Amino acid sequence: DTGVSQDPRHKITKRGQNVTFRCDPISEHNRLYWYRQTLGQGPEFLTYFQNEAQLEKSRLLSDRFSAERPKGSFSTLEIQRTEQGDSAMYLCASSLQDEKLFFGSGTQLSVL
Amino acid sequence: RKEVEQDPGPFNVPEGATVAFNCTYSNSASQSFFWYRQDCRKEPKLLMSVYSSGNEDGRFTAQLNRASQYISLLIRDSKLSDSATYLCVVSGDSGYALNFGKGTSLLVTP
Numbered sequence: 001d002t003g004v005s006q007d008p009r010h011k012i013t014k015r016g017q018n019v020t021f022r023c024d025p026i027s028e029h030n031r032l033y034w035y036r037q038t039l040g041q042g043p044e045f046l047t048y049f050q051n052e053a054q055l056e057k058s059r060l061l062s063d064r065f066s067a068e069r070p071k072g073s074f075s076t077l078e079i080q081r082t083e084q085g086d087s088a089m090y091l092c093a094s095s096l097q098d099e100k101l102f103f104g105s106g107t108q109l110s111v112l
Numbered sequence: 113r114k115e116v117e118q119d120p121g122p123f124n125v126p127e128g129a130t131v132a133f134n135c136t137y138s139n140s141a142s143q144s145f146f147w148y149r150q151d152c153r154k155e156p157k158l159l160m161s162v163y164s165s166g167n168e169d170g171r172f173t174a175q176l177n178r179a180s181q182y183i184s185l186l187i188r189d190s191k192l193s194d195s196a197t198y199l200c201v202v203s204g205d206s207g208y209a210l211n212f213g214k215g216t217s218l219l220v221t222p
Contacts, residue, residue, distance in 0.1 A: 033210070042116075042199050042212035043156060056208040091155060099144050099203070099210065103155035 002026060004104035006092050012110045013082055020078045021107045025094030032075050033101065034067055035091040043091055049075060082111045115139060116202050118213035126221055129190050133216045135183040135200030144203040145176055147185050149196045150215065156199055159185075190220045 005024045013019050025032050030051050035043035046065065048056040051072035064082075069075040079086055089108050093101040118135045125131045137145075145162035160167065162174040162183055173186040183200055197215040204211050 035212075040120075040214070042214045045204070045209040045211060048208045050208075056206050058209070100146070100158050100161070101148075101156075101210065103157070105155055 004092055004094050004102055006090075006104035006107050008107055009105065010108045010110075012112065014112050015084060016081055018078065018080045019082060019109065020076050021090055021092075021109075023075045023077070023092030023094075023104060025073070025075070025092070026102055027073075029094035029096055029102070030072070031095045031097075031099075032069055033093045033095075034075070034077050035093065035103075037089045037091055037106075038087075046077070079109075082109075084111050087111045114213075115204065115211045116200055116213035118200050118216050120214055120216060122217040122219055124219045124221060125190055127190055127192060129220075130186065130188045131190055131218065132187075133185045133198055133200075133218075135185075135202075135213055137181050137183070137200075137202040137211075139202065139205060140178075140181060141205060142202045143207065144210070145183055146201040146210070147172075147174055147183075148199040148201055148212070150199055151196050156212075159198070187218075190218075192220050192222065194218060195220045 007022045032049040034046040037043045047067045049069040064080045067077045089106040091106045093103045147159040148156040149159045150156040162176045166175040171188045175184045199215045200213040
């Protein structure tokens with residue numbers, strides 16, 4: 001499978017715990033995005049990487065959220081001290097220069 | 113004001129009908145425009161890019177009006193398989209973030 005893969009598919013955690021998600025983009029794609037989506041809403045932009053550089057972060061993003069892409073390949077998104085409002089589908093996407101995004105299947109986070 | 117606004121619908125149309133969706137965006141500096149399709153419980157997938165000159169892909173036609181900051185998607189001869197949520201996507205200030213609308217839900221019925 002040469003698409004974008006995300007792990008895990010589902011994560012259930014208790015409020016206050018830390019969680020980390022992984023995204024493996026399409027191998028030749030240098031751009032990587034993280035989005036969050038809740039029911040009835042469109043995907044909400046979280047952050048963007050070009051190769052290993054994080055070039056943009058949403059102004060609305062809490063400092064409990066951090067993302068890395070250490071070697072310009074896979075990326076991780078960590079949420080510290082999770083809150084119930086963090087429950088959502090976390091989507092990763094990758095692209096080449098043309099900005100056409102290819103999404104992974106997402107990680108569904110439930111915070112109890 | 114939200115960066116990308118869409119009528120959420122739902123639009124219920126019979127097979128064979130023509131249906132049009134509209135989207136407005138707030139950032140006049142936006143340079144890139146797309147329509148994505150999202151099936152229930154699936155990830156969004158690119159349907160088509162939108163160009164100033166308008167573009168067509170089979171039964172789908174997309175148009176951009178920069179002066180009015182308005183994007184449209186026309187679907188002709190609707191099929192049952194067109195039932196999905198259609199997301200309007202516009203690039204942000206930086207040119208990096210792509211901002212999604214809430215989506216417009218389409219249900220095509222037999």
